[in-house]
Structures are given as C-alpha cells and as structure tokens.
Amino acid sequence: MRKSLGIIACLSAFAVAGCAVSKERVTLLAPAQSGKDIGGVVIEYDDGRMGYLGDVSQQAKLRSGKAAHLVRQYDEADPQYANFGNDFPSEPVREYFYFAVGKDTLAPSELDRLQAWLNQNIQGRPGLEIEIAAHTDVSGGVELNTKLAEKRAAAVRAQVEERIKAGQITVDKDDIDELPGSLWWAQSIIDSGQDYVARDYRVAVVTIR
Amino acid sequence: MRNLFLLLAAIFALAAQPAVAQTDAGDTIGRIKNVTQGGIEVVRDGGKLQGTSGFRLREGDIVVTRAGQRAGITFVDNTRMVVAPKSRMIISSYRFDRKRRTGESQMTIERGKVGVDSGELARSGRMKFKTPTSTLGVRGTTFVIEVDE
Incomplete structure (x- = not known):
C-alpha cells in the first residue's frame, strides 16, 4: 500500500512538473497595422490583467506562472516561425x-x-x-x-x-x-x-x- | 493617463458586441486551401469529415490536425490561417456581414500551433481567440498562438 502511494505521488509530481514547463504563448510575426495603437493583439489573462503586443517579434506568455504577463521583445524573428510565412494560403x-x-x-x-x-x-x-x-x-x-x-x-x-x-x-x-x-x-x-x-x-x- | 486610455480601449474592444446581422449558420465561412496530402479532419455535428483542398468550413466546425498534417485556411473576411500539426481549433462563432464587411468571430485553440494573418474582421476589434487560460482580441496583425497539451 505504501509502495502504491509512493508511485502515485511520483506520477503526480511528474504531472505537475510537466504542467509547469508547458507553453501557452502568442508571438507577433508582423507589427500592428497602422492606426491600431492599442496593440495588434490585446491579451486578457485569466486573472483579469491585460497585455498588448504591437511590435514584430514580441512574445507574451499566456499561462499563469512565475513569468506570466511578461512580454519579451526579441531582436530578430525566431527561425521556428519562418515556416509559417510560407504555409499561409496565397494572399487574396x-x-x-x-x-x-x-x-x-x-x-x-x-x-x-x-x-x-x-x-x-x-x-x-x-x-x-x-x-x-x-x-x-x-x-x-x-x-x-x-x-x-x-x-x-x-x-x-x-x-x-x-x-x-x-x-x-x-x-x-x-x-x-x-x-x-x-x-x-x-x-x-x-x-x-x-x-x-x-x-x-x-x-x-x-x-x- | 495614456495607459488608462489604452486599458479602457482594450476592455471595450474585448467586451464589444456586434451591432449588425451576420452570416447564417450553415453558410460557408471559409475554405481549406493548401493542405497536406490526404487532408485533415474536420469535426461537424459530431461526425468526422475529410478536409481536403477546397473544403467549405462552417461555423461550429472543429479543425483537427495529426502529426505530419498541416492546413491553410482562408476565411470570407480574408483572414488567413495556418494550422500546424497536432492542433485542434474550434470555430466557436464566426459571423461576417459580407455587404458591410464587418462582424465578429471567436475561435478556441485547444492545443497545437496556429498562425493567423488577420483580415477585415479585425478592423471591428471583435475578432477573438481563446486559449485554455486567456482571450486574445485581434486588432490587425500576423501572429502565432501556441498551446501545449
């Protein structure tokens, strides 16, 4: 019984750890369109706080946690998003x-x-x-x-x-x-x-x- | 003061309700364009459909991609999307008055990665994306939403 509880405890710990490192974020690939001065994307977090992304390569974490609400500004586009530009359907x-x-x-x-x-x-x-x-x-x-x-x-x-x-x-x-x-x-x-x-x-x- | 204005404007944008009649349920709201061979899965009214190139999407559809699958979608307001592998996106609501070129939409990204190049709907400030924890109001730009399982 004690062994079973130990295994359950370990599995729970792994599950919690997995949640802690999982990602939920939004990244801008282009700046906000002109005239949209409240941001290209307005974020309403689950705790009621608000955030704004308006510049290219800005990224915001969405999921609550230690670094939630942090908006990062990267110097250049993340290569992992390069494919997205190619995979969009042709522009109308x-x-x-x-x-x-x-x-x-x-x-x-x-x-x-x-x-x-x-x-x-x-x-x-x-x-x-x-x-x-x-x-x-x-x-x-x-x-x-x-x-x-x-x-x-x-x-x-x-x-x-x-x-x-x-x-x-x-x-x-x-x-x-x-x-x-x-x-x-x-x-x-x-x-x-x-x-x-x-x-x-x-x-x-x-x-x- | 400016921050206060921005906050009020953002709250208004997220809370605003549509003022005009929009597309009816059952109307085509967009089409699958470039898609990996074999298509993707579209869940409609509980049934599974094969979403190949030219597939007409409706409000309420759920777009599902497995490993190695990818799909590009263009909506009638000219919003373009890329749904990456291992993603699930619910088109919860999509109303667009094609005469007046305005409306509202809400889509939920349950998992995966979705790229969005917003179209005419974003002008109204009523284009929203929901993730498990947040709501995004789109004001006109190109972006990627990522949600790990």
Whole structure:
C-alpha cells in the first residue's frame, strides 16, 4: 500500500512538473497595422490583467506562472516561425471593374480586362474561390440601386461563366460567388468625405481567394 | 493617463458586441486551401469529415490536425490561417456581414500551433481567440498562438 502511494505521488509530481514547463504563448510575426495603437493583439489573462503586443517579434506568455504577463521583445524573428510565412494560403487579391451609367453588364473592354486579370491570378491557388460584389453610385435612391446591384452581380457572374464555357477562363462555376453590394458602401464613402468616389462607385469588386 | 486610455480601449474592444446581422449558420465561412496530402479532419455535428483542398468550413466546425498534417485556411473576411500539426481549433462563432464587411468571430485553440494573418474582421476589434487560460482580441496583425497539451 505504501509502495502504491509512493508511485502515485511520483506520477503526480511528474504531472505537475510537466504542467509547469508547458507553453501557452502568442508571438507577433508582423507589427500592428497602422492606426491600431492599442496593440495588434490585446491579451486578457485569466486573472483579469491585460497585455498588448504591437511590435514584430514580441512574445507574451499566456499561462499563469512565475513569468506570466511578461512580454519579451526579441531582436530578430525566431527561425521556428519562418515556416509559417510560407504555409499561409496565397494572399487574396482584389480588383475593380467599372460599369457605364445605368448598365448592369460590363462593357467588352472591361470584361476583357477582368478575364485577363482572372487568368493571371487564379494559378497556384488550391481551393480557389472568386467573389463578385457589384455596387452602384448614390443617385437614384435605395430601392433602385439595390435592384441594380443585384442585377449587376448576377450579370457579371453570367458574363464570366460565358467565358468559362468558351474555355477562356479555367474556373469551376461552383467556385464563383456573387454578392450584391448595397448603397451602404457608397454612403460610407460619402461619410468619409470622399464623395467624388461615391459618385462613380458603379463597380464590380472582384476578389480571388 | 495614456495607459488608462489604452486599458479602457482594450476592455471595450474585448467586451464589444456586434451591432449588425451576420452570416447564417450553415453558410460557408471559409475554405481549406493548401493542405497536406490526404487532408485533415474536420469535426461537424459530431461526425468526422475529410478536409481536403477546397473544403467549405462552417461555423461550429472543429479543425483537427495529426502529426505530419498541416492546413491553410482562408476565411470570407480574408483572414488567413495556418494550422500546424497536432492542433485542434474550434470555430466557436464566426459571423461576417459580407455587404458591410464587418462582424465578429471567436475561435478556441485547444492545443497545437496556429498562425493567423488577420483580415477585415479585425478592423471591428471583435475578432477573438481563446486559449485554455486567456482571450486574445485581434486588432490587425500576423501572429502565432501556441498551446501545449
């Protein structure tokens, strides 16, 4: 019995020791984006304390313990994180294609530009997806523009699918997603003081992920 | 004084609630992109699915990698992630208004290593990651979370 208790005690000691050295931490690989002056990552620890990471190669322990809440600043990036940069999926790309006033399809020249851009950017993207969001300018009211945005998104999708059918673009139709925009975008641009942009926001915003 | 402001701003960012309707349950919220051969495991509604390239993720999915497995994920807000081997990540909530480009998310890293390059969700300050002991509010950056078992 005494021997069994001894073994249990030893195992417990090892378990506690294991917990003590286990890691839970967060490390910044890039600085906080400009304008994010409260830190790229805000930490709320289990004891209610707060911490901030804003500079590249800063690291914070998360788990409670002797050195918890300590933010370390390393001089250079830890090589163990180098692979992470390579293993991220390709960065999404986005481009803008413009409608003529009142039109719900892209003119041939804009469609050609869209096709060339797609062909240039769809390679090397496993799990490819294309998002087509169509927008309007601010003239004409909400109801009219909402319907126009829906028509534009569907029309551009149909135009792209036509070119896929003709073999000019090699994308699966199921990987295309249409997304009618809203007047909210144009309004938000006006609110930000760029009303000259909103006036001409007759645009299909295409994103490749 | 500045520290007090920072603290209040951080608390507000962590406590803020969404103000707009977001994606519905069952919607595609992201896709698995680059993934090791054979894919990874995605647990959905208690069942195990094979997560290969192009797999459409939903809110509530649990992403699991074994030794030697790795997966890259891109979400509809353009957040990119790398899930390293021997990891388990729960997509507890993910709501994103694709028209207004805003929303909220919370993911839990139970074990392993996950790299994050934050996208449009981080602008709202409502992108959170939970670990066994802490909550991280993401304001826009690239980082790695590590949780040992």
